[in-house]
Each structure stands twice: as C-alpha cells, then as structure tokens.
Amino acid sequence: MAGKIPDLIVTERTGTGKGAARQARRDGMVPGVAYGGSADPLPINIPFNVLIKYLRAGGFLSTLFNLKVEGHDDVRVICRDIQRDVVKDLPIHVDFLRLHRDSRIDLAIHVEFINEEECVGLAKGGVLTVVRPEVELNVLAGDIPDHITVDLAGLDVGDTITISSIELPEGVTPTITDRDFVIANVQAPTVATAEDEAADAEAAESAEGEAAEGEEAATEEGAEE
Structure with missing residues (x-):
C-alpha cells in the first residue's frame, strides 16, 4: 500500500x-x-x-x-x-x-510483474506482452496502493492474465466492470517465429529454383526439336 x-x-x-x-x-x-x-x-x-x-x-x-x-x-x-x-x-x-480519507476516486495504478524466473513460458523463450502497464481502479483516498501485483510463477506459453486473475487490495475495485479485460499474456517464442519465417523463405527459394530449372530444360528441348 x-x-x-x-x-x-x-x-x-x-x-x-x-x-x-x-x-x-x-x-x-x-x-x-x-x-x-x-x-x-x-x-x-x-x-x-x-x-x-x-x-x-x-x-x-x-x-x-x-x-x-x-x-x-x-x-x-x-x-x-x-x-x-x-x-x-x-x-x-x-x-x-x-x-477526505474516506473519499473514493478513480486512479491509474501501476502494474508490477514478479517471479519472471519462475514463469514456465518465459523459460521456454516466450515473451511477456504487457497490454496494460497501468490499470484504472477505484480506491480510497486514504489508502491508495502503490501498485498491483501480477505473479508470473507457473504461467506457460499461451496463458493470459486478466483483471479477475489478480488479487486486488481490500477496498480496491476495477472501474471497468462489464468485461474481464486483459492485463498481459505470455506469447510464443519469437525465435521460433523467426525460424519458421526463414524456413518458409528457404522453401520458396527452392521452389523458385526448381521452376527455373524446369523452364530452362523445356527451352533446351524445344531448341533441339
């Protein structure tokens, strides 16, 4: 607090x-x-x-x-x-x-992420994508939290952190109540994506090379006839 x-x-x-x-x-x-x-x-x-x-x-x-x-x-x-x-x-x-101490106000509160070293998805090379670095919350003027905490321990690739999955301090509520909005998620490793793109590019080059060889062979056959 x-x-x-x-x-x-x-x-x-x-x-x-x-x-x-x-x-x-x-x-x-x-x-x-x-x-x-x-x-x-x-x-x-x-x-x-x-x-x-x-x-x-x-x-x-x-x-x-x-x-x-x-x-x-x-x-x-x-x-x-x-x-x-x-x-x-x-x-x-x-x-x-x-x-007054008992006044309630809406404030943007910082989101702090902990236990990154215990996040399974990050250990696999995944990436933590923060959607909301701050969250607007309704708080008591006399008891404003410095931040809210997101525990990443045990989260895997593809897991999503929403506001309902966060334990908010007592007396603190989200200002958005009609949906369970996203705070962050653990996305697939970017390295794997880059490797996939490289493999696709290599396959495309190979296909182009084979097509070119086929056209060259057809041209030579036509010249011989």
Whole structure:
C-alpha cells in the first residue's frame, strides 16, 4: 500500500486572473487552484522546480499529497489537471481536488510483474506482452496502493492474465466492470517465429529454383526439336 503521504508546500496566490498568473510564472511559480470539499476554491502558487521534480518522478496524477498552505489547515489533494504550454510543454497551471480519507476516486495504478524466473513460458523463450502497464481502479483516498501485483510463477506459453486473475487490495475495485479485460499474456517464442519465417523463405527459394530449372530444360528441348 501507499507509504507516507508527501507534503506539497505552496503559497496562497493573492491575486486572480491572467495578470496574477503571469506574475507568478515570472516569479518562478506555477499558478494553480485547490477546489472541492466544503471550502471555497483556493488559488495557490507552486514553486516551478518542486513541481518539475514531482512530474519527472512519475505517477504525479495518481499521487496523494498533503497540501500545506500558511494560514490554512492541511488538506489531502490529488492533481486533476495540468495545463501545459503548447510550445515548450511546460506546466502553466495545475488543478488539485481536495479529498477526505474516506473519499473514493478513480486512479491509474501501476502494474508490477514478479517471479519472471519462475514463469514456465518465459523459460521456454516466450515473451511477456504487457497490454496494460497501468490499470484504472477505484480506491480510497486514504489508502491508495502503490501498485498491483501480477505473479508470473507457473504461467506457460499461451496463458493470459486478466483483471479477475489478480488479487486486488481490500477496498480496491476495477472501474471497468462489464468485461474481464486483459492485463498481459505470455506469447510464443519469437525465435521460433523467426525460424519458421526463414524456413518458409528457404522453401520458396527452392521452389523458385526448381521452376527455373524446369523452364530452362523445356527451352533446351524445344531448341533441339
């Protein structure tokens, strides 16, 4: 399950509108807003370097933060939108949703694969094809899993891992409930496929050679007559 919730220390933005947002960016900040819950929306400024660090670490949209703003009670938030500059692709505005511990939200959770060395299919030269490296799940805000685990032990070539075959943490459910969707599968060895293609090519060349010899022989017979 998720570890300690990281603090996100920001400042309250005194001004609103485009002018205040531009000034924040000139000051090395990224403007944003925290909304939801019983409180009014709170305009905030996030240090650009801090935001970039979190973005580069990955999983920002599925990370629960403890938002700390001077003069306000700490509150748990999760990012709901990041607006980026269309040219530089840098963040220019961030929206955060306030959450309670018992709030339920839909998040993309990372899939982790274990026991590859005990996978029969991989030992035979098979290939693990990951269809969904992340799965959207409905989780409690106060208990967000870092990942879900797929155990590859004993799986053979041709075996398929679906969401129903994974033991999800307590209180976690898939957002897709109308079908048993595929997470990954163990496919046939690619080496065998390459060998088959080489054999087919060799057979085709041999057939072409025999056909050419037959045409040559027929031509010589016609010349003799």
